[in-house]
Amino acid sequence: MSPWTIEQVNALAPDASSASAGQSLASVRKWSSLGRSERAVWGLCQGSGKDPYQARVDLSEPAFKCSCPSRKFPCKHGLGLLLLFAKDAAQFKSSPEPAWVADWLAGRAERSEKKLEQAKVAEEKPVDPEAQAKRAAKRSERMQEGIAACRTWLEDLVRQGLAAAKSEGASTWDRAAARMVDAQAGGLAGWIASIPESLASGDGWDLRTLDLLGRLHLLLSAAERIDRLPPDLSVTVQSLLGKATNKDEVLAQEGVTDTWIVAGQSISEDGTVRSRRTWLFGRSTARRALILDFAPGSRSFDASLPFGVEFDGELAFYPASLPLRALVKDKGESRPFSGADGTFSDRTIEQALQRYAQSLAVDPWLNRWPLLLGGAAVGRDGDRWWLLDSTGRGLPFRPSFTASVHLWRLIAASAGREVLITAEWDGEYATPIGLLDHATHQFCDLSPRWAA
Amino acid sequence: MTAAPPHGRLRTLTASAVIGTDRAGGGTDAAPRLLSEVALLGAQARAGLCVASGLQAVEPPPPDARPVAHDRPQASLLRLLADPDAGLIEEWATLANERGVRIADATVPLVLDWWARQPQRSEAVFIACGKVGEWLAGLNRIWRKPVAAADIPPDADEIWQTGKAAERAALLTTVRRVDPARALALIRSTWSADSADERSRFVTVLFHRSSIADEPFLEAALDDKSKSVRSVAAGVLRFIPGSRLRQRMRERARSIVGTEKKGLLKRGVRLTISPPQQFDKAWERDGIVEEAASGRGKRAWWTRQILESTGLDVWTEVSGLAPESTLEALSGDDFADEAIEAMAVQASASTDRAWCFALADALTERPKIPWTRYSPLWQNLPKPDREALALRAADRIKAGPEDRWQLIAAVQGAWSPEFSRAAMELMVRHAPKRTRDTWQHWHAIEEASRHLHPSAADEFEKAVASVVSDDPTPSIKRSIDRVRLRADMHKEFTS
Numbered sequence: 046m047s048p049w050t051i052e053q054v055n056a057l058a059p060d061a062s063s064a065s066a067g068q069s070l071a072s073v074r075k076w077s078s079l080g081r082s083e084r085a086v087w088g089l090c091q092g093s094g095k096d097p098y099q100a101r102v103d104l105s106e107p108a109f110k111c112s113c114p115s116r117k118f119p120c121k122h123g124l125g126l127l128l129l130f131a132k133d134a135a136q137f138k139s140s141p142e143p144a145w146v147a148d149w150l151a152g153r154a155e156r157s158e159k160k161l162e163q164a165k166v167a168e169e170k171p172v173d174p175e176a177q178a179k180r181a182a183k184r185s186e187r188m189q190e191g192i193a194a195c196r197t198w199l200e201d202l203v204r205q206g207l208a209a210a211k212s213e214g215a216s217t218w219d220r221a222a223a224r225m226v227d228a229q230a231g232g233l234a235g236w237i238a239s240i241p242e243s244l245a246s247g248d249g250w251d252l253r254t255l256d257l258l259g260r261l262h263l264l265l266s267a268a269e270r271i272d273r274l275p276p277d278l279s280v281t282v283q284s285l286l287g288k289a290t291n292k293d294e295v296l297a298q299e300g301v302t303d304t305w306i307v308a309g310q311s312i313s314e315d316g317t318v319r320s321r322r323t324w325l326f327g328r329s330t331a332r333r334a335l336i337l338d339f340a341p342g343s344r345s346f347d348a349s350l351p352f353g354v355e356f357d358g359e360l361a362f363y364p365a366s367l368p369l370r371a372l373v374k375d376k377g378e379s380r381p382f383s384g385a386d387g388t389f390s391d392r393t394i395e396q397a398l399q400r401y402a403q404s405l406a407v408d409p410w411l412n413r414w415p416l417l418l419g420g421a422a423v424g425r426d427g428d429r430w431w432l433l434d435s436t437g438r439g440l441p442f443r444p445s446f447t448a449s450v451h452l453w454r455l456i457a458a459s460a461g462r463e464v465l466i467t468a469e470w471d472g473e474y475a476t477p478i479g480l481l482d483h484a485t486h487q488f489c490d491l492s493p494r495w496a497a
Numbered sequence: 498m499t500a501a502p503p504h505g506r507l508r509t510l511t512a513s514a515v516i517g518t519d520r521a522g523g524g525t526d527a528a529p530r531l532l533s534e535v536a537l538l539g540a541q542a543r544a545g546l547c548v549a550s551g552l553q554a555v556e557p558p559p560p561d562a563r564p565v566a567h568d569r570p571q572a573s574l575l576r577l578l579a580d581p582d583a584g585l586i587e588e589w590a591t592l593a594n595e596r597g598v599r600i601a602d603a604t605v606p607l608v609l610d611w612w613a614r615q616p617q618r619s620e621a622v623f624i625a626c627g628k629v630g631e632w633l634a635g636l637n638r639i640w641r642k643p644v645a646a647a648d649i650p651p652d653a654d655e656i657w658q659t660g661k662a663a664e665r666a667a668l669l670t671t672v673r674r675v676d677p678a679r680a681l682a683l684i685r686s687t688w689s690a691d692s693a694d695e696r697s698r699f700v701t702v703l704f705h706r707s708s709i710a711d712e713p714f715l716e717a718a719l720d721d722k723s724k725s726v727r728s729v730a731a732g733v734l735r736f737i738p739g740s741r742l743r744q745r746m747r748e749r750a751r752s753i754v755g756t757e758k759k760g761l762l763k764r765g766v767r768l769t770i771s772p773p774q775q776f777d778k779a780w781e782r783d784g785i786v787e788e789a790a791s792g793r794g795k796r797a798w799w800t801r802q803i804l805e806s807t808g809l810d811v812w813t814e815v816s817g818l819a820p821e822s823t824l825e826a827l828s829g830d831d832f833a834d835e836a837i838e839a840m841a842v843q844a845s846a847s848t849d850r851a852w853c854f855a856l857a858d859a860l861t862e863r864p865k866i867p868w869t870r871y872s873p874l875w876q877n878l879p880k881p882d883r884e885a886l887a888l889r890a891a892d893r894i895k896a897g898p899e900d901r902w903q904l905i906a907a908v909q910g911a912w913s914p915e916f917s918r919a920a921m922e923l924m925v926r927h928a929p930k931r932t933r934d935t936w937q938h939w940h941a942i943e944e945a946s947r948h949l950h951p952s953a954a955d956e957f958e959k960a961v962a963s964v965v966s967d968d969p970t971p972s973i974k975r976s977i978d979r980v981r982l983r984a985d986m987h988k989e990f991t992s
Contacts, residue, residue, distance in 0.1 A: 051575075052572070055575070055576070061580060065576070068982075196529075201528075203532060204527075205517045206520065208517075251514070251515050255507075258532060259537075259538075262529075262533065263540075266533075405544045409540045424555065438549065438552070439548070439549050439550070439552040440548065453606030454603050456555055457558075457605050458603040460557040461558070472543035472546070
């Protein structure tokens, strides 16, 4: 059996044309010398060149390598090979790894060890505490100036009225955002950049925008007295202001060990970089975790956490008042979602919102919270659609979701069935991103993307 | 704090913020005070959201006894939807329907979403969506199953009398499709008031489902003031068996088509064409044009027009032979090409199998006439005839492989396994010494890749390799991939 399903492999394609090229290569007659070992599959594919291309896939991540000249990654040969394996693993004979496979795997292992060593070395490097303190003081001073400027700007906005702000051109917001970047408060730039979108968001724009400004105001007030905040909250505020946390520091901490369920993914596009949110739920701790990753240009996302699987492992959380964002520290083998037993999901919307309220209490800036509702259904009231629990209570769907074909996939896959629905909740709308149906083993990925 | 619920107070604050605190009147520190209050109330409102209740879940679909297709065909369908090709999706659906399986519930919306946007919606695809498809189409207006023949709207007369030109034309087309007599009645009802443009447009609609019932009206239209109306009416009449125009044409044809005995014993018969010497002014009323296009003989031109408007039975009557032998008896005449093309025009509008077969066959033998122009002849034949015809003609013609491929590709619809193999083997047998890529190849090979029976996939690849160069164009590659994909698809359903 292949650990990767056809849908998962398709999701790895950097674009639609690579996907379809990969699909046409997922046929036994395109390949010679197909083989597999515990950790990899490989094959030779005759291309337009003289020598056949050597395609190999490390099954653990998966990672790809091919001798073809394509700039796409993964290339169609890698995709085709893994697709074929997902479709028909029996075509791959267990055999000793040829040198071109074994060498590559060995190289990969070596590189990852080196990385670890480098990290160790960096840790042990002596630092100049005096220079470091100086830099920090300078940075903090500039940031405080930026915060003060932002506060004045924000108050002016409210004094002159949101109606007037609506007619401002894009350059107004760009300029204000750029000032924050200069003041080393890049996080504030993101808040400012999201204002015009909120102003143009249609029905309820006024309340929505004012709420956003209120949260920004709260952030500025917190930033001004950052020294007096409890340590966790202070870290949260710092990261909202744009301070990056070192990954290695996060990984160095002790993590949370549990069976983690990959219950939903959603992808958003920001210019040339796509970012993906993967929501994990701990089966026994009921912890929620957010894994963020990015894919520039035509690259595909890391595929080690496909939707609809669970694994035993350890997650390291970024320090925060509400630790949500995490990194995978240690991961066992993925297996299909094994059922809804446990307390990780909620049965009623009331319970789910209780969790949300508790989270808001420690992080009032929380803007996306994962809901995982068992016994969920879709409800309709005229033109409006709702995420329902079994008691007939409902949360409204985001209008863009209602307008998409995914609403209908959700209806078709949930009506009359006992299913779990994962949704992102922003305090106003629920956006379903995944459906888990243990009985029929139907896992419906609802994240908007080119393939579905 | 105010006693109002946070949401009420938030609304008040929002109203001030929209017009601006300066204008709302609140002093210099009104803005920071408002923002502080919003920060608190906003968080309260989010944390203490009042959830809608008493909502009803969508009723589940009726149970469907048909099982869902297996994982592998399902995965193929998802791939097809990522890069949709209507022919392939329809073929997938047909296979599913034949096997008595249906599309998985969560995939049905993706299929319907694609299907609803197609100009021609295949019934097979909707059926493969099963009860879930019907149920979803009931919930989503956009997916409601379009009726194959649109009904005549109840206010048809009203639209006809007051509508704009385009509306009236669209209505007329619909009515003609459903109720031909009513369409004629509509045209007559406003005939004297309609402009020449409209009249000629309306008469054109009568081409569709024309019958002897239209004849008196059309015969009268031959005296219309407008030249365009006259010529369209004549055009319709020449395809109505029993029309007075056809009878007049038949008499003219009888004076053109003659016979003579041939051979030593004068047992065989030869058909001869004797074009008229003079243009008869009476012909004009029946739509015959005197002036020929430059470079074309006038007498041949008149002959052609007369024969095009004459029923095919005149030929068998004169020759006393079956269609195939009749064409053979004609083949040596100087005007044979004109006559055969004229007959092909008549046959295209008929359903006479013997004539269609004989003419389609004869056309491929006459190098001066592009047989592809008369492809309707092929469509009129049952599939086994088309396959036999294509094999016969492709084996015989002297022209290059492009023409051979085009002949094979003229067989529309799914090919039988026997024909698929025989045709591909024939291509290999006639393989040219040097390969080349031309657009005629691309198109014909693409058509073949859609119709070929997947059991002949290997033969197809060999046949293609025998005519195109080693580094084929993307279009050829796509065709080869399509055949493989179809072969996989068929295998997936049977395994």
